[in-house]
Amino acid sequence: MTTLLIKNANIIDMVMDTPYFGDILVEDGRIVHIDEEIAAGEEDVLDAEGRFLIPGFIDTHSHLLLYGLYKSLVELTPQAVRNIDEIKAALKARVDATPAGEWVVGHGYSEIELEEDRHITIDELDAISTDHPIYIRHSSAHMGVANSRALEIAGINEETPDPDGGYFARTDGRLNGLLFELPAVEVLLPHLPKPSKAEMIEALKSAEADYISKGITTASEACVGLAHGKDDYDALTAYIQQDNDMKLRLMIDYQLMLQSESLKGLSFEELKQQIETLSDGQCTLDSAKFFQDGSIQINTAALTENYHNVDDKSHIIIAQEKLEALYMDFARRGYPLTTHGNGDAAIKSIIEAYSKVNADPDYNEVTRVEHIQTGKYEDIEAMKKNNIDGSFFTNHIYYYGDKHYEKFLGPDRAEKMDPARWAEDLDVLYTLHSDCPVTPISPLDTIRIACDRKTKSGRVLGEDMKLTRFEALKAMTINGAKLNRTESENGSVEIGKAADFVLLDENPLDNDIVLEDDLILYTFIDGKMVYKRD
Numbered sequence: 001m002t003t004l005l006i007k008n009a010n011i012i013d014m015v016m017d018t019p020y021f022g023d024i025l026v027e028d029g030r031i032v033h034i035d036e037e038i039a040a041g042e043e044d045v046l047d048a049e050g051r052f053l054i055p056g057f058i059d060t061h062s063h064l065l066l067y068g069l070y071k072s073l074v075e076l077t078p079q080a081v082r083n084i085d086e087i088k089a090a091l092k093a094r095v096d097a098t099p100a101g102e103w104v105v106g107h108g109y110s111e112i113e114l115e116e117d118r119h120i121t122i123d124e125l126d127a128i129s130t131d132h133p134i135y136i137r138h139s140s141a142h143m144g145v146a147n148s149r150a151l152e153i154a155g156i157n158e159e160t161p162d163p164d165g166g167y168f169a170r171t172d173g174r175l176n177g178l179l180f181e182l183p184a185v186e187v188l189l190p191h192l193p194k195p196s197k198a199e200m201i202e203a204l205k206s207a208e209a210d211y212i213s214k215g216i217t218t219a220s221e222a223c224v225g226l227a228h229g230k231d232d233y234d235a236l237t238a239y240i241q242q243d244n245d246m247k248l249r250l251m252i253d254y255q256l257m258l259q260s261e262s263l264k265g266l267s268f269e270e271l272k273q274q275i276e277t278l279s280d281g282q283c284t285l286d287s288a289k290f291f292q293d294g295s296i297q298i299n300t301a302a303l304t305e306n307y308h309n310v311d312d313k314s315h316i317i318i319a320q321e322k323l324e325a326l327y328m329d330f331a332r333r334g335y336p337l338t339t340h341g342n343g344d345a346a347i348k349s350i351i352e353a354y355s356k357v358n359a360d361p362d363y364n365e366v367t368r369v370e371h372i373q374t375g376k377y378e379d380i381e382a383m384k385k386n387n388i389d390g391s392f393f394t395n396h397i398y399y400y401g402d403k404h405y406e407k408f409l410g411p412d413r414a415e416k417m418d419p420a421r422w423a424e425d426l427d428v429l430y431t432l433h434s435d436c437p438v439t440p441i442s443p444l445d446t447i448r449i450a451c452d453r454k455t456k457s458g459r460v461l462g463e464d465m466k467l468t469r470f471e472a473l474k475a476m477t478i479n480g481a482k483l484n485r486t487e488s489e490n491g492s493v494e495i496g497k498a499a500d501f502v503l504l505d506e507n508p509l510d511n512d513i514v515l516e517d518d519l520i521l522y523t524f525i526d527g528k529m530v531y532k533r534d
Contacts, residue, residue: 003027003043004527009053013493014478017470026499029526052507055492056217056500057443058480061391061433064221068203070107070437077108083115091128100131103193110139112403122177139438140295143180154188165317181294200235208246212531214442215502215520218247223289225253230260240279245530249286251338268334287336292316293346296408297400301343308410316349324353331357336366342373355386373418380422389429389483392420394450395439401455414461421465431483432475447472448515469509499527
């Protein structure tokens, strides 16, 4: 029997909203005793020296595999490049190191963060190389930019029709290299160089290490199939058979489950059992994943009123009748349902479809709306009425809030973006997320943004929409467990639960303490120290 005694900790257990001083005894990965003082025996002892112990963070929406794979691509994030010249220089450096004819792929591109505030053009990419296919993945994952050679390889030309739910953009009737929304992007993605299974597993390992260093003990891969289709599932099922530390949940793209011979027709329980058996319980099936619109920052989120910068509302991806039929099909097989919805028109569509599924007395699974960026108060009320859970992409306030205020949504809608406050007030179960790699992975950063609601320029979007530190910390711990329906296992520091902890140097509930990753000293999973700060 392995035992651990943590002494002299200020414990924030997520049951009470204030810390208390005490010791915690762990046996075989479980909390067996909490008291003001526990006498040391033969167990390993860690003196917390008054530091603050919280439950491990539960990340309910990010893309672990994409994040890991992106590390090998050309970094074009706002942290790496400021303008188009710097993008061109970064791509040119990779072109010069890459044999002719081979792909050069970048990630993290965001035109609204560039000094020019515009997209790079196909001509600018062609000037770098027409011997190399070049493709840039947008930070939203909902669009990309290709040079002429990349379009040629993908078979996209002037006569290629736009796919349902996406389009190949044109300037003066000529393809300009911009591919908008997943149906268009997915025409090109199969032609990108595919990483081997071994490379994908290494990417997952690297991502896991980073997540654990941020205090994450349980994470949800938010769309198996988004990176490389069925190859994602094959790599993940190989990865989960290894000796991993972090607990993992898989949302699987509904289209992959309809098309893959190995997944087609399986019930939720059948597939869940397969995954848990392969991973010895370390990984489980979360839900079937759907997308009902795109991203605000590329004008493809489906709104009920026009964008501030264009005379357009965009549109939902899946027709209402088809969406409801898909939900019913998966619900009959017992699947929880998770759907991406940024714009209020998409959110309303999802709620309407979920309400019909949840009306079935035999269906008692989780139905979730993801992102909820422009949800209105009546939408959150409808979620409450129809027993629908949610996860808010509050990181957008800091990383994109200024552009939404000035360009995409205008002041009024931007002030009410990511309305987690309304969910808190209406007692709707919700979490917060980073959607990594769209924004950096850091629960403490996410908590800070949800509480401060400050943009990069320091503008506050919605003073009355702020969460308290305790509310935001709940959203990243116990609320995550409730959303995952694992609240009997994790999410709080209580006897009988898994010993998933983070030890912080300072009190995260103290508003004078700046929330940053450097506060994390240790991460424990099942009582095992899996991260120690250097």
